[in-house]
Amino acid sequence: SQQGEEDPQALSIQEGENATMNCSYKTSINNLQWYRQNSGRGLVHLILIRSNEREKHSGRLRVTLDTSKKSSSLLITASRAADTASYFCATVGSSNTGKLIFGQGTTLQVKP
Amino acid sequence: NAGVTQTPKFRVLKTGQSMTLLCAQDMNHEYMYWYRQDPGMGLRLIHYSVGEGTTAKGEVPDGYNVSRLKKQNFLLGLESAAPSQTSVYFCASGRGESPLHFGNGTRLTVT
Numbered sequence: 001s002q003q004g005e006e007d008p009q010a011l012s013i014q015e016g017e018n019a020t021m022n023c024s025y026k027t028s029i030n031n032l033q034w035y036r037q038n039s040g041r042g043l044v045h046l047i048l049i050r051s052n053e054r055e056k057h058s059g060r061l062r063v064t065l066d067t068s069k070k071s072s073s074l075l076i077t078a079s080r081a082a083d084t085a086s087y088f089c090a091t092v093g094s095s096n097t098g099k100l101i102f103g104q105g106t107t108l109q110v111k112p
Numbered sequence: 113n114a115g116v117t118q119t120p121k122f123r124v125l126k127t128g129q130s131m132t133l134l135c136a137q138d139m140n141h142e143y144m145y146w147y148r149q150d151p152g153m154g155l156r157l158i159h160y161s162v163g164e165g166t167t168a169k170g171e172v173p174d175g176y177n178v179s180r181l182k183k184q185n186f187l188l189g190l191e192s193a194a195p196s197q198t199s200v201y202f203c204a205s206g207r208g209e210s211p212l213h214f215g216n217g218t219r220l221t222v223t
Binding site: 030033040041043044048090097099104 | 143170212217
């Protein structure tokens, strides 16, 4: 089964609002990564957070990691129509074999 | 610098036919991956490679084979295609725990 599970599966908000997506995983990790996928395209890396980090920022993105709860969240602030995409979390296991396992993703729609 | 290039972009196969999907990267990455993406299932890892000449099974390896004869190329083979293998296939490359770079996908339909 997949390592990461994301919640919600779909999210629809108005431009300017914040969007929060959550990711839960099952085993201990080395790091957790968030990716974005526009329709019909490959995935693009957004941000990486290591297991010893609790929070990370990149522009309008804020990622948190709670290893005790095996969960992470991605917050997009002041959303724009161009943020409409699918967002995936992915984990690298603590054994760091190079295996990167993805969650099922959250589809975000930002209405202008 | 083309990044990760996948060929072909689209393909239609009949059940039982074989084909090879090619992934090429020009970033000198050690790690390469093949994923499949199906509606509602996210990306599932088929096989991956941590270096030239090495391969390992992912979550859903059955029905697929791979080869990494050259560092820059990672081939995914379907020996006898089945309708269940209809999917979008993505290749990715990276350096271990660093972020992955993805190709734009191959859309495969098996009838």
